[in-house]
Amino acid sequence: MFDKNNMRSEANVSNDAAIAFSNGGGKSFRNNVGSAWSGVKVKEYSEGGKRYIVLKAPRRIKFGLMEGSADRIGWLPVKITQAMVGSTIAQFTSMEMKKLNGRATPAQVRWHEIVLRDGGLSGFVRCKEDVLSILAGDRINP
Numbered sequence: 001m002f003d004k005n006n007m008r009s010e011a012n013v014s015n016d017a018a019i020a021f022s023n024g025g026g027k028s029f030r031n032n033v034g035s036a037w038s039g040v041k042v043k044e045y046s047e048g049g050k051r052y053i054v055l056k057a058p059r060r061i062k063f064g065l066m067e068g069s070a071d072r073i074g075w076l077p078v079k080i081t082q083a084m085v086g087s088t089i090a091q092f093t094s095m096e097m098k099k100l101n102g103r104a105t106p107a108q109v110r111w112h113e114i115v116l117r118d119g120g121l122s123g124f125v126r127c128k129e130d131v132l133s134i135l136a137g138d139r140i141n142p
Contacts, residue, residue: 010071010097013125017072017095020131026093028074033064068107070094076121076135092120095134096142100126104142112142 014030021028039055046052065073075090094115096108104112104124115122116139123140125131130140 016128020128024135026076028072068111070096094122
């Protein structure tokens, strides 16, 4: 478990989660969500210690699955029903990384509930033990 005096970044938690999930047979991928601007650079300058870029024909590019979707997504191979003995399915998995005292946004909670409702694995990860709990099908709430 975590030592409260040894706070770790979400990046550290994410790296541990990826390794623990892989060791448990799953595959996970970083899901960065956000937006950026693209266009033809007209001018670049600094003012007051800040950097500015002027774009011609700017357009906003959104990336990631959707607002509120988890930091790591992937699947866990699962053997299913008697009628499909020997078949393997990929079970969608969603892991939102949080610092020990990190809080989930309402959009993150909605995403978590949707994944669980639709049969996926989902949880909020603060340490590698949380990953193991998610792999076991336990609910790891915000």
